[in-house]
Amino acid sequence: MKSIVFKLGMLVVSILLLVLLPLGYVVDQLFYTFYNNKTYEEMEQHVITLVDMRTQMDEETFIEKVEVAMEMVHEQVVYLDESREIVMNEQNTLDSLDIITEEDWLQLQQQNEIIKRQQEHVSYIASPIYNHNEFEGAIFMVTSTDDVDEIMDQVRTSLFVTGIGGLLLALGFTYIIVRKVSMPLLHMEKVTRDMAKGNLNVVLTPSSEDELGTLAHAINDLSRKLKTLEDTRKEFLANISHELRTPLTYMDGYVSLLKEKQSPEERQHTIKIIEEETARLRLIVNDLFDLSKLEEGKISLILEWIDVSEVMESVVEKVTYTAEQKKLALVIKEEPVPLLYADGNRMSQILFNLLDNAIHYTEKGSITVTMKHDDEQLYLFIADTGIGIAEEDVPYIFERFYRVEKSRSRAHGGTGLGLSIVKKLVELQGGTVHVESTYGEGTTFSIIFPLTNKEMEA
Protein backbone atom coordinates (compact mmCIF):
# COMPACT_ATOMS: atom_id res chain seq x y z
CA MET A 1 0.00 0.00 0.00
CA LYS A 2 1.39 3.37 -0.96
CA SER A 3 0.99 5.78 1.93
CA ILE A 4 -0.42 9.28 1.69
CA VAL A 5 3.03 10.65 2.60
CA PHE A 6 4.48 8.95 -0.47
CA LYS A 7 1.67 10.00 -2.80
CA LEU A 8 1.60 13.61 -1.64
CA GLY A 9 5.42 13.73 -1.65
CA MET A 10 5.45 12.59 -5.28
CA LEU A 11 2.78 15.14 -6.13
CA VAL A 12 4.69 18.00 -4.48
CA VAL A 13 7.96 16.98 -6.15
CA SER A 14 6.26 16.76 -9.56
CA ILE A 15 4.56 20.15 -9.16
CA LEU A 16 7.77 21.80 -7.96
CA LEU A 17 9.80 20.28 -10.77
CA LEU A 18 7.20 21.42 -13.26
CA VAL A 19 7.51 24.97 -11.92
CA LEU A 20 11.22 25.07 -11.06
CA LEU A 21 12.68 23.55 -14.23
CA PRO A 22 11.15 26.05 -16.71
CA LEU A 23 11.73 28.87 -14.21
CA GLY A 24 15.40 27.87 -13.83
CA TYR A 25 15.79 27.69 -17.60
CA VAL A 26 14.26 31.15 -18.10
CA VAL A 27 16.41 32.73 -15.36
CA ASP A 28 19.50 31.04 -16.77
CA GLN A 29 18.77 32.38 -20.27
CA LEU A 30 18.07 35.88 -18.93
CA PHE A 31 21.41 36.05 -17.14
CA TYR A 32 23.27 34.58 -20.09
CA THR A 33 21.74 36.99 -22.60
CA PHE A 34 22.38 39.91 -20.26
CA TYR A 35 26.09 39.19 -19.78
CA ASN A 36 26.60 38.30 -23.43
CA ASN A 37 24.96 41.51 -24.61
CA LYS A 38 27.11 43.48 -22.21
CA THR A 39 30.26 41.91 -23.64
CA TYR A 40 29.19 42.63 -27.21
CA GLU A 41 28.22 46.20 -26.34
CA GLU A 42 31.71 46.87 -24.94
CA MET A 43 33.40 45.23 -27.90
CA GLU A 44 31.26 47.14 -30.36
CA GLN A 45 32.19 50.44 -28.77
CA HIS A 46 35.88 49.52 -28.95
CA VAL A 47 35.68 48.35 -32.56
CA ILE A 48 33.85 51.51 -33.65
CA THR A 49 36.55 53.62 -31.95
CA LEU A 50 39.31 51.63 -33.66
CA VAL A 51 37.66 51.90 -37.08
CA ASP A 52 37.32 55.67 -36.55
CA MET A 53 40.97 55.91 -35.58
CA ARG A 54 42.09 53.94 -38.65
CA THR A 55 40.16 56.21 -40.99
CA GLN A 56 41.66 59.30 -39.37
CA MET A 57 45.34 58.31 -39.29
CA ASP A 58 47.89 56.44 -41.30
CA GLU A 59 48.58 52.77 -40.70
CA GLU A 60 51.77 53.20 -38.69
CA THR A 61 50.36 55.73 -36.24
CA PHE A 62 47.25 53.61 -35.94
CA ILE A 63 49.21 50.49 -35.02
CA GLU A 64 51.22 52.42 -32.46
CA LYS A 65 48.13 53.88 -30.86
CA VAL A 66 46.31 50.58 -30.86
CA GLU A 67 49.23 48.84 -29.18
CA VAL A 68 49.10 51.39 -26.37
CA ALA A 69 45.31 51.39 -26.12
CA MET A 70 45.01 47.61 -26.17
CA GLU A 71 47.20 47.21 -23.10
CA MET A 72 44.30 48.56 -21.05
CA VAL A 73 41.69 46.01 -22.26
CA HIS A 74 41.66 42.23 -22.53
CA GLU A 75 40.25 41.88 -26.02
CA GLN A 76 42.50 40.77 -28.83
CA VAL A 77 42.62 42.89 -31.94
CA VAL A 78 43.44 41.76 -35.45
CA TYR A 79 43.74 44.22 -38.25
CA LEU A 80 43.58 42.93 -41.80
CA ASP A 81 44.08 44.95 -44.97
CA GLU A 82 41.76 44.85 -47.95
CA SER A 83 43.49 41.71 -49.36
CA ARG A 84 42.95 39.80 -46.07
CA GLU A 85 46.63 40.15 -45.06
CA ILE A 86 47.20 40.41 -41.35
CA VAL A 87 48.73 43.83 -40.69
CA MET A 88 48.44 43.71 -36.96
CA ASN A 89 47.67 40.84 -34.67
CA GLU A 90 47.64 42.43 -31.28
CA GLN A 91 48.64 40.08 -28.46
CA ASN A 92 49.37 37.60 -31.22
CA THR A 93 47.89 34.62 -29.44
CA LEU A 94 45.10 33.98 -31.85
CA ASP A 95 45.15 32.74 -35.37
CA SER A 96 42.53 35.11 -36.65
CA LEU A 97 42.05 33.22 -39.89
CA ASP A 98 40.71 30.28 -37.93
CA ILE A 99 37.85 32.45 -36.88
CA ILE A 100 37.09 34.56 -39.85
CA THR A 101 35.30 32.43 -42.34
CA GLU A 102 35.32 33.05 -46.02
CA GLU A 103 31.66 33.91 -45.84
CA ASP A 104 32.18 36.55 -43.12
CA TRP A 105 35.02 38.13 -45.10
CA LEU A 106 32.84 38.40 -48.18
CA GLN A 107 30.07 40.00 -46.15
CA LEU A 108 32.51 42.55 -44.72
CA GLN A 109 33.74 43.40 -48.20
CA GLN A 110 30.23 43.91 -49.48
CA GLN A 111 28.41 45.57 -46.58
CA ASN A 112 29.44 48.24 -44.15
CA GLU A 113 28.06 46.29 -41.23
CA ILE A 114 29.39 44.88 -37.98
CA ILE A 115 29.37 41.08 -37.64
CA LYS A 116 28.98 39.35 -34.28
CA ARG A 117 29.85 35.70 -33.81
CA GLN A 118 30.21 33.29 -30.96
CA GLN A 119 32.28 30.14 -30.68
CA GLU A 120 33.30 27.90 -27.86
CA HIS A 121 34.98 30.05 -25.16
CA VAL A 122 35.22 33.11 -27.46
CA SER A 123 33.02 35.88 -28.80
CA TYR A 124 34.18 37.98 -31.69
CA ILE A 125 33.09 41.04 -33.52
CA ALA A 126 34.28 42.28 -36.89
CA SER A 127 33.87 45.64 -38.52
CA PRO A 128 34.90 46.61 -42.06
CA ILE A 129 36.95 49.79 -42.59
CA TYR A 130 35.52 51.95 -45.32
CA ASN A 131 37.28 55.12 -46.34
CA HIS A 132 35.35 57.26 -48.87
CA ASN A 133 33.27 54.16 -49.65
CA GLU A 134 36.44 52.17 -50.35
CA PHE A 135 36.91 48.87 -48.51
CA GLU A 136 40.28 49.14 -46.82
CA GLY A 137 40.28 46.09 -44.59
CA ALA A 138 38.69 45.04 -41.31
CA ILE A 139 39.20 45.01 -37.62
CA PHE A 140 38.43 41.91 -35.60
CA MET A 141 38.10 41.92 -31.92
CA VAL A 142 38.01 38.66 -29.98
CA THR A 143 37.37 38.16 -26.30
CA SER A 144 37.27 35.09 -24.12
CA THR A 145 33.84 34.16 -22.72
CA ASP A 146 35.47 32.59 -19.66
CA ASP A 147 34.31 35.47 -17.44
CA VAL A 148 30.71 35.10 -18.56
CA ASP A 149 30.96 31.32 -18.24
CA GLU A 150 32.26 31.70 -14.72
CA ILE A 151 29.43 34.04 -13.73
CA MET A 152 26.93 31.68 -15.38
CA ASP A 153 28.39 28.75 -13.43
CA GLN A 154 27.82 30.70 -10.22
CA VAL A 155 24.27 31.62 -11.27
CA ARG A 156 23.51 27.98 -12.15
CA THR A 157 24.92 26.70 -8.86
CA SER A 158 22.79 29.23 -6.94
CA LEU A 159 19.71 28.24 -8.93
CA PHE A 160 20.37 24.56 -8.33
CA VAL A 161 20.99 24.98 -4.59
CA THR A 162 17.86 27.15 -4.22
CA GLY A 163 15.80 24.61 -6.19
CA ILE A 164 17.00 21.64 -4.14
CA GLY A 165 16.54 23.64 -0.92
CA GLY A 166 12.96 24.56 -1.90
CA LEU A 167 12.23 20.98 -2.84
CA LEU A 168 13.55 19.62 0.47
CA LEU A 169 11.67 22.29 2.42
CA ALA A 170 8.42 21.49 0.60
CA LEU A 171 8.93 17.75 1.18
CA GLY A 172 9.61 18.37 4.87
CA PHE A 173 6.44 20.42 5.24
CA THR A 174 4.43 17.83 3.32
CA TYR A 175 5.75 15.11 5.59
CA ILE A 176 4.87 17.03 8.77
CA ILE A 177 1.37 17.97 7.53
CA VAL A 178 0.58 14.51 6.24
CA ARG A 179 1.74 12.92 9.48
CA LYS A 180 -0.48 15.32 11.38
CA VAL A 181 -3.41 14.20 9.22
CA SER A 182 -2.55 10.54 8.91
CA MET A 183 -1.91 9.83 12.61
CA PRO A 184 -5.54 10.44 13.61
CA LEU A 185 -6.68 8.64 10.44
CA LEU A 186 -4.61 5.58 11.33
CA HIS A 187 -6.01 5.71 14.85
CA MET A 188 -9.53 5.89 13.47
CA GLU A 189 -8.80 2.98 11.15
CA LYS A 190 -7.67 0.91 14.15
CA VAL A 191 -10.76 1.87 16.08
CA THR A 192 -13.12 0.98 13.23
CA ARG A 193 -11.34 -2.36 12.80
CA ASP A 194 -11.85 -2.96 16.52
CA MET A 195 -15.51 -2.09 16.02
CA ALA A 196 -15.73 -4.61 13.19
CA LYS A 197 -14.33 -7.22 15.59
CA GLY A 198 -17.14 -6.43 18.01
CA ASN A 199 -15.55 -3.97 20.40
CA LEU A 200 -18.22 -1.28 20.38
CA ASN A 201 -17.15 0.49 23.56
CA VAL A 202 -14.77 2.77 21.70
CA VAL A 203 -14.87 6.52 22.09
CA LEU A 204 -12.67 8.73 19.93
CA THR A 205 -11.57 12.10 21.27
CA PRO A 206 -11.50 14.48 18.30
CA SER A 207 -8.15 16.32 18.28
CA SER A 208 -9.54 19.22 16.25
CA GLU A 209 -12.83 20.62 15.06
CA ASP A 210 -12.06 20.25 11.35
CA GLU A 211 -13.00 17.46 8.89
CA LEU A 212 -10.99 14.96 10.97
CA GLY A 213 -12.93 15.99 14.08
CA THR A 214 -16.21 15.54 12.22
CA LEU A 215 -15.10 12.10 11.08
CA ALA A 216 -14.24 11.16 14.67
CA HIS A 217 -17.70 12.35 15.80
CA ALA A 218 -19.29 10.33 12.98
CA ILE A 219 -17.38 7.20 14.05
CA ASN A 220 -18.50 7.76 17.66
CA ASP A 221 -22.11 8.07 16.46
CA LEU A 222 -21.73 4.93 14.39
CA SER A 223 -20.29 3.03 17.32
CA ARG A 224 -23.14 4.20 19.59
CA LYS A 225 -25.71 3.25 16.98
CA LEU A 226 -24.13 -0.17 16.44
CA LYS A 227 -24.01 -0.72 20.17
CA THR A 228 -27.70 0.10 20.52
CA LEU A 229 -28.52 -2.25 17.65
CA GLU A 230 -26.32 -4.97 19.07
CA ASP A 231 -27.83 -4.57 22.54
CA THR A 232 -31.39 -4.61 21.24
CA ARG A 233 -30.60 -7.63 19.08
CA LYS A 234 -29.17 -9.54 22.03
CA GLU A 235 -32.06 -8.43 24.19
CA PHE A 236 -34.53 -9.44 21.54
CA LEU A 237 -33.03 -12.90 21.22
CA ALA A 238 -33.18 -13.32 24.96
CA ASN A 239 -36.74 -11.96 25.08
CA ILE A 240 -38.03 -13.82 22.08
CA SER A 241 -36.82 -17.16 23.43
CA HIS A 242 -38.47 -16.29 26.70
CA GLU A 243 -41.64 -15.24 24.88
CA LEU A 244 -41.72 -18.44 22.89
CA ARG A 245 -40.80 -20.62 25.83
CA THR A 246 -43.49 -19.25 28.18
CA PRO A 247 -46.56 -20.26 26.12
CA LEU A 248 -44.89 -23.52 25.19
CA THR A 249 -44.29 -24.36 28.86
CA TYR A 250 -47.91 -23.52 29.66
CA MET A 251 -49.16 -25.62 26.79
CA ASP A 252 -46.92 -28.51 27.85
CA GLY A 253 -48.31 -28.38 31.37
CA TYR A 254 -51.94 -28.07 30.32
CA VAL A 255 -51.67 -30.82 27.71
CA SER A 256 -50.35 -33.10 30.50
CA LEU A 257 -53.34 -32.03 32.59
CA LEU A 258 -55.68 -33.00 29.75
CA LYS A 259 -54.35 -36.53 29.91
CA GLU A 260 -55.40 -36.77 33.52
CA LYS A 261 -58.93 -37.22 34.76
CA GLN A 262 -60.69 -33.87 34.82
CA SER A 263 -64.24 -32.71 35.22
CA PRO A 264 -65.82 -31.36 31.99
CA GLU A 265 -65.58 -27.77 33.36
CA GLU A 266 -61.92 -28.17 34.26
CA ARG A 267 -61.28 -29.67 30.84
CA GLN A 268 -63.00 -26.73 29.18
CA HIS A 269 -60.87 -24.29 31.19
CA THR A 270 -57.64 -26.13 30.28
CA ILE A 271 -58.55 -26.11 26.59
CA LYS A 272 -59.29 -22.35 26.78
CA ILE A 273 -55.84 -21.66 28.24
CA ILE A 274 -54.17 -23.80 25.60
CA GLU A 275 -56.09 -21.85 22.93
CA GLU A 276 -54.99 -18.51 24.41
CA GLU A 277 -51.37 -19.55 24.54
CA THR A 278 -51.54 -20.85 20.97
CA ALA A 279 -52.98 -17.49 19.89
CA ARG A 280 -50.19 -15.66 21.66
CA LEU A 281 -47.59 -17.85 20.05
CA ARG A 282 -49.16 -17.26 16.65
CA LEU A 283 -49.09 -13.51 17.23
CA ILE A 284 -45.37 -13.53 17.99
CA VAL A 285 -44.55 -15.77 15.06
CA ASN A 286 -46.74 -13.68 12.72
CA ASP A 287 -45.01 -10.49 13.82
CA LEU A 288 -41.62 -12.02 13.21
CA PHE A 289 -42.70 -13.38 9.87
CA ASP A 290 -44.16 -10.03 8.80
CA LEU A 291 -41.07 -8.17 9.82
CA SER A 292 -38.67 -10.51 8.07
CA LYS A 293 -40.73 -10.24 4.87
CA LEU A 294 -40.85 -6.46 5.22
CA GLU A 295 -37.11 -6.26 5.78
CA GLU A 296 -36.44 -8.34 2.71
CA GLY A 297 -38.94 -6.24 0.74
CA LYS A 298 -40.90 -9.37 -0.13
CA ILE A 299 -44.28 -8.31 1.18
CA SER A 300 -46.90 -7.82 -1.53
CA LEU A 301 -49.66 -5.31 -0.97
CA ILE A 302 -53.16 -5.74 -2.29
CA LEU A 303 -53.89 -2.16 -3.30
CA GLU A 304 -57.45 -1.01 -3.86
CA TRP A 305 -59.67 1.99 -3.11
CA ILE A 306 -60.48 1.74 0.57
CA ASP A 307 -62.63 3.73 2.94
CA VAL A 308 -60.31 4.47 5.86
CA SER A 309 -63.32 5.33 8.11
CA GLU A 310 -64.64 1.82 7.60
CA VAL A 311 -61.29 0.26 8.41
CA MET A 312 -61.00 2.47 11.49
CA GLU A 313 -64.50 1.51 12.69
CA SER A 314 -63.77 -2.20 12.48
CA VAL A 315 -60.46 -1.77 14.35
CA VAL A 316 -62.14 0.32 17.03
CA GLU A 317 -64.74 -2.39 17.42
CA LYS A 318 -61.99 -4.94 18.02
CA VAL A 319 -60.34 -2.91 20.78
CA THR A 320 -63.49 -1.55 22.46
CA TYR A 321 -63.70 -4.47 24.85
CA THR A 322 -60.12 -4.00 26.10
CA ALA A 323 -60.66 -0.24 26.45
CA GLU A 324 -63.85 -0.77 28.43
CA GLN A 325 -62.08 -3.21 30.70
CA LYS A 326 -59.59 -0.47 31.55
CA LYS A 327 -62.36 2.12 31.76
CA LEU A 328 -60.81 4.21 29.01
CA ALA A 329 -62.92 6.46 26.84
CA LEU A 330 -62.56 5.86 23.10
CA VAL A 331 -63.28 9.11 21.26
CA ILE A 332 -63.57 9.19 17.48
CA LYS A 333 -63.38 12.56 15.72
CA GLU A 334 -63.80 12.14 12.04
CA GLU A 335 -64.80 14.16 9.04
CA PRO A 336 -65.70 12.54 5.73
CA VAL A 337 -62.44 11.60 4.05
CA PRO A 338 -61.81 10.57 0.45
CA LEU A 339 -61.03 7.00 -0.54
CA LEU A 340 -57.40 6.00 -0.30
CA TYR A 341 -55.54 3.67 -2.66
CA ALA A 342 -54.06 1.29 -0.11
CA ASP A 343 -54.08 -2.24 1.29
CA GLY A 344 -57.12 -2.59 3.59
CA ASN A 345 -55.75 -5.46 5.68
CA ARG A 346 -52.42 -3.76 6.20
CA MET A 347 -54.15 -0.50 7.06
CA SER A 348 -56.19 -2.38 9.63
CA GLN A 349 -52.95 -3.92 11.02
CA ILE A 350 -51.37 -0.46 11.31
CA LEU A 351 -54.34 1.06 13.14
CA PHE A 352 -54.78 -1.98 15.37
CA ASN A 353 -51.13 -1.88 16.45
CA LEU A 354 -51.32 1.81 17.31
CA LEU A 355 -54.67 1.57 19.12
CA ASP A 356 -53.63 -1.56 20.97
CA ASN A 357 -50.45 0.19 22.16
CA ALA A 358 -52.42 3.32 23.13
CA ILE A 359 -54.81 1.28 25.27
CA HIS A 360 -52.05 -0.80 26.75
CA TYR A 361 -49.86 2.13 27.75
CA THR A 362 -52.73 4.20 29.19
CA GLU A 363 -54.08 3.62 32.69
CA LYS A 364 -56.72 6.30 32.84
CA GLY A 365 -58.21 8.92 30.59
CA SER A 366 -58.99 8.52 26.95
CA ILE A 367 -57.84 7.47 23.53
CA THR A 368 -58.79 9.89 20.78
CA VAL A 369 -58.77 8.95 17.13
CA THR A 370 -58.92 11.88 14.71
CA MET A 371 -59.28 11.61 10.98
CA LYS A 372 -59.15 14.60 8.64
CA HIS A 373 -57.76 15.71 5.31
CA ASP A 374 -56.82 18.69 3.21
CA ASP A 375 -56.34 18.94 -0.55
CA GLU A 376 -53.17 16.97 -0.54
CA GLN A 377 -53.06 14.69 2.47
CA LEU A 378 -55.05 12.41 4.73
CA TYR A 379 -54.25 12.69 8.46
CA LEU A 380 -54.84 10.09 11.16
CA PHE A 381 -54.05 10.89 14.79
CA ILE A 382 -54.15 8.41 17.65
CA ALA A 383 -53.69 10.28 20.91
CA ASP A 384 -53.67 8.82 24.40
CA THR A 385 -53.36 10.18 27.91
CA GLY A 386 -51.01 7.40 28.97
CA ILE A 387 -47.55 7.03 30.42
CA GLY A 388 -45.85 8.77 27.52
CA ILE A 389 -42.36 8.08 26.22
CA ALA A 390 -39.21 9.64 27.66
CA GLU A 391 -37.49 12.05 25.27
CA GLU A 392 -34.36 9.91 25.00
CA ASP A 393 -36.41 6.86 23.95
CA VAL A 394 -38.46 8.60 21.26
CA PRO A 395 -35.84 8.33 18.47
CA TYR A 396 -35.62 4.57 18.94
CA ILE A 397 -39.20 3.38 19.32
CA PHE A 398 -39.60 2.59 15.63
CA GLU A 399 -36.51 0.43 15.68
CA ARG A 400 -36.88 -3.31 15.63
CA PHE A 401 -37.05 -4.95 19.05
CA TYR A 402 -36.91 -1.66 20.94
CA ARG A 403 -39.02 -1.63 24.06
CA VAL A 404 -39.03 1.21 26.53
CA GLU A 405 -40.26 -0.64 29.54
CA LYS A 406 -39.20 -4.21 29.00
CA SER A 407 -41.23 -6.00 31.67
CA ARG A 408 -44.38 -4.00 31.05
CA SER A 409 -44.20 -4.55 27.32
CA ARG A 410 -43.64 -8.27 27.75
CA ALA A 411 -46.61 -8.60 30.07
CA HIS A 412 -48.73 -7.08 27.32
CA GLY A 413 -47.39 -9.66 24.95
CA GLY A 414 -45.40 -7.07 23.08
CA THR A 415 -42.28 -8.04 21.22
CA GLY A 416 -40.98 -4.59 20.40
CA LEU A 417 -41.79 -5.28 16.75
CA GLY A 418 -45.20 -3.60 16.50
CA LEU A 419 -44.06 -0.06 15.73
CA SER A 420 -41.31 -1.08 13.32
CA ILE A 421 -43.92 -3.07 11.39
CA VAL A 422 -46.25 -0.04 11.46
CA LYS A 423 -43.54 2.28 10.13
CA LYS A 424 -42.55 -0.07 7.34
CA LEU A 425 -46.15 -0.71 6.28
CA VAL A 426 -47.00 3.01 6.28
CA GLU A 427 -43.92 3.87 4.23
CA LEU A 428 -44.57 1.03 1.81
CA GLN A 429 -47.95 2.67 1.05
CA GLY A 430 -46.35 6.08 0.50
CA GLY A 431 -47.14 7.56 3.91
CA THR A 432 -45.15 8.79 6.88
CA VAL A 433 -45.54 8.18 10.60
CA HIS A 434 -44.55 10.54 13.43
CA VAL A 435 -44.74 10.54 17.18
CA GLU A 436 -45.05 13.28 19.76
CA SER A 437 -44.94 12.39 23.40
CA THR A 438 -44.66 13.98 26.83
CA TYR A 439 -43.46 11.66 29.52
CA GLY A 440 -46.25 11.07 32.05
CA GLU A 441 -48.83 12.93 29.98
CA GLY A 442 -49.49 11.01 26.84
CA THR A 443 -48.52 10.18 23.30
CA THR A 444 -49.84 11.07 19.86
CA PHE A 445 -49.00 9.05 16.78
CA SER A 446 -49.79 10.66 13.44
CA ILE A 447 -49.95 8.98 10.08
CA ILE A 448 -50.06 11.01 6.90
CA PHE A 449 -50.90 9.64 3.46
CA PRO A 450 -50.68 11.70 0.28
CA LEU A 451 -53.87 12.14 -1.71
CA THR A 452 -53.16 12.47 -5.40
CA ASN A 453 -55.67 14.10 -7.77
CA LYS A 454 -56.68 10.71 -9.05
CA GLU A 455 -57.48 9.56 -5.55
CA MET A 456 -59.53 12.68 -4.84
CA GLU A 457 -61.67 12.08 -7.91
CA ALA A 458 -62.40 8.51 -6.87
Ligand code: ADP
Ligand atom coordinates in the same frame (compact mmCIF):
# COMPACT_ATOMS: atom_id res chain seq x y z
P1 ADP B 1 -44.38 -3.54 21.95
O1 ADP B 1 -44.88 -4.70 21.23
O2 ADP B 1 -43.36 -3.82 22.98
O3 ADP B 1 -45.45 -2.60 22.38
P2 ADP B 1 -43.94 -1.61 19.90
O4 ADP B 1 -42.97 -1.64 18.75
O5 ADP B 1 -45.37 -1.59 19.57
O6 ADP B 1 -43.54 -2.79 20.84
O7 ADP B 1 -43.58 -0.35 20.75
C1 ADP B 1 -42.27 -0.09 21.10
C2 ADP B 1 -42.19 0.59 22.45
O8 ADP B 1 -42.71 1.91 22.32
C3 ADP B 1 -43.03 -0.09 23.48
O9 ADP B 1 -42.29 -1.06 24.15
C4 ADP B 1 -43.43 1.05 24.39
O10 ADP B 1 -42.49 1.22 25.39
C5 ADP B 1 -43.42 2.29 23.50
N1 ADP B 1 -44.77 2.70 23.11
C6 ADP B 1 -45.43 2.38 21.99
N2 ADP B 1 -46.65 2.97 21.95
C7 ADP B 1 -46.75 3.70 23.09
C8 ADP B 1 -47.77 4.53 23.66
N3 ADP B 1 -48.91 4.77 23.02
N4 ADP B 1 -47.50 5.12 24.84
C9 ADP B 1 -46.34 4.91 25.47
N5 ADP B 1 -45.35 4.12 25.01
C10 ADP B 1 -45.55 3.52 23.84
